[in-house]
Amino acid sequence: MADVRAHSVMHQQHAFSNFYGDDREGVTCGSRRGMLKAGLAGIAGLSLPELLRSRARADDTGGRSKGPKSVILAWMSGGPSQFETWDVKPDRPLQNRGPFGAISTKIPGVQICEHLPKQAAILDKFTLIRSVDARTSGHNPSRVMQTGHAGSNTADAKYPAIGSVIAKMHGPNHPSMPPYVAAVASPRKHLAFGGYLGKRFDPFIAEQATSLPIYDIDGNDTGKMTGANLFQLPNELSPDRLGDRRTLMRDLDRLRSGVDQAGSMLAMDAYLNQAVEMVLGGRAQRAFDLSREPAASRERYGNHLWSQQALLARRLVEAGVSFVTIGMNQSGGASWDTHGDNIPPYGGISKGMGRLLPRFDQALSTLVCDLDERGLLDDTLVIAMGEFGRTPQIGTQDSTDGRNHWPEVMSIAVAGGGLRHGQVIGGTEADGGTIKDRPVTPADIAATIYRYMDVPLDATYLDNQGRPHYIVQNNGQPIRELF
Numbered sequence: 001m002a003d004v005r006a007h008s009v010m011h012q013q014h015a016f017s018n019f020y021g022d023d024r025e026g027v028t029c030g031s032r033r034g035m036l037k038a039g040l041a042g043i044a045g046l047s048l049p050e051l052l053r054s055r056a057r058a059d060d061t062g063g064r065s066k067g068p069k070s071v072i073l074a075w076m077s078g079g080p081s082q083f084e085t086w087d088v089k090p091d092r093p094l095q096n097r098g099p100f101g102a103i104s105t106k107i108p109g110v111q112i113c114e115h116l117p118k119q120a121a122i123l124d125k126f127t128l129i130r131s132v133d134a135r136t137s138g139h140n141p142s143r144v145m146q147t148g149h150a151g152s153n154t155a156d157a158k159y160p161a162i163g164s165v166i167a168k169m170h171g172p173n174h175p176s177m178p179p180y181v182a183a184v185a186s187p188r189k190h191l192a193f194g195g196y197l198g199k200r201f202d203p204f205i206a207e208q209a210t211s212l213p214i215y216d217i218d219g220n221d222t223g224k225m226t227g228a229n230l231f232q233l234p235n236e237l238s239p240d241r242l243g244d245r246r247t248l249m250r251d252l253d254r255l256r257s258g259v260d261q262a263g264s265m266l267a268m269d270a271y272l273n274q275a276v277e278m279v280l281g282g283r284a285q286r287a288f289d290l291s292r293e294p295a296a297s298r299e300r301y302g303n304h305l306w307s308q309q310a311l312l313a314r315r316l317v318e319a320g321v322s323f324v325t326i327g328m329n330q331s332g333g334a335s336w337d338t339h340g341d342n343i344p345p346y347g348g349i350s351k352g353m354g355r356l357l358p359r360f361d362q363a364l365s366t367l368v369c370d371l372d373e374r375g376l377l378d379d380t381l382v383i384a385m386g387e388f389g390r391t392p393q394i395g396t397q398d399s400t401d402g403r404n405h406w407p408e409v410m411s412i413a414v415a416g417g418g419l420r421h422g423q424v425i426g427g428t429e430a431d432g433g434t435i436k437d438r439p440v441t442p443a444d445i446a447a448t449i450y451r452y453m454d455v456p457l458d459a460t461y462l463d464n465q466g467r468p469h470y471i472v473q474n475n476g477q478p479i480r481e482l483f
Contacts, residue, residue, distance in 0.1 A: 068173045070317035074384040077190040077329035078337030081390035082411040084353045087130045089432050115357035118365035124422040127414045131426025131435045134388040134407045146192035148446025161192030163323035164201040165471050169455045174320025176283040178204035183309045184327030196463045210288040287319035302362045310367040340399020348401035368415045381417030392433035409435050419482040443476025451478040
């Protein structure tokens, strides 16, 4: 197709090009001593005292929701094919529909891919949006869908992640927890950060604080665990000594408090106390410690990194995190960037997506059911999406079984949040390559999340030049069918 050829330049690199493996990103600490210093100023770089100040200011102005609402974003990095997930075309020729069959779902008359049977059985808990216009989105950086800003693919753009905006304007649901947490395989490439909001609203990188089992792509346990000692204090520093240091800092601050007419020093004392409690208290440590989860629960989620990250996400929102991003990808092992079996590293549709879909189905469906059984689903919005869809014709770039990038349309799945589900929003033309009705933009998705989280849609922030930007761009509107 001519349109495929027009996109060929931007399609030559796979999803993990420019991985930046040596760069340190997001909320990082080089050592336990570094972590301690970060904790005294704000846990692991979040600048918790300042965050608590911002949250207090938002309370005073009515800008923050009082409710315990949360969002979990299952990020399907690489661009999942709509044909092999939620917009199947079973009556089309093989070259268009692909090699997989379609199955019926809990929603009458709606079919999805045969490799998603667990989702099919509970699809009444989901809304499928088959008409997302992702034409401004791409791999590098793959952040348009995570920010809602159509211009965030440009090199100099620093539009904040939706999670960062929520961190600033909503804050955590519990003061001992970070507001925005991410558990992804490759943070730089596949994660949006605080940008213009500042580093204190970057995500807290979960891998620093939790030990996750290391599985291969087929779910085989390697017997190894990721290392995580963020909450361990140095041997020479006891909680009592840390308390002494806090007392010393308070005494020094009091020397200045006599000239403090606005009371900021007293406020700083309160925020610092909360920051230290986050380091020393047990809530965050318990939430990140998957070993505390009953074995039956861990087994239910499944022996795969994606499933264990989904379990971690449930534990985090239960403990008070407002926004969690989990990465449904593994560098060098798994991505939805399925160009073809002869185009490494991720394979094509049969061998690539054929092994991803069962793992994804297990992780997402178990997460939704678990949240529902615990009474958390109505307060937790779950969104599964990537950065764009795939071409209507299979066998691109000299492959026989792959699909190329296709930003013209993509499908996403939404569950929970107490919203209206059991429906399909929008649709595509017969070949699945263009939007037929009800287009939904990245800005609409951002507006939907903000409305759900009670963040004012007309809120603004300043860029590095002091220019204001609305958090919702391009006339984005909440998706009305969900409310």
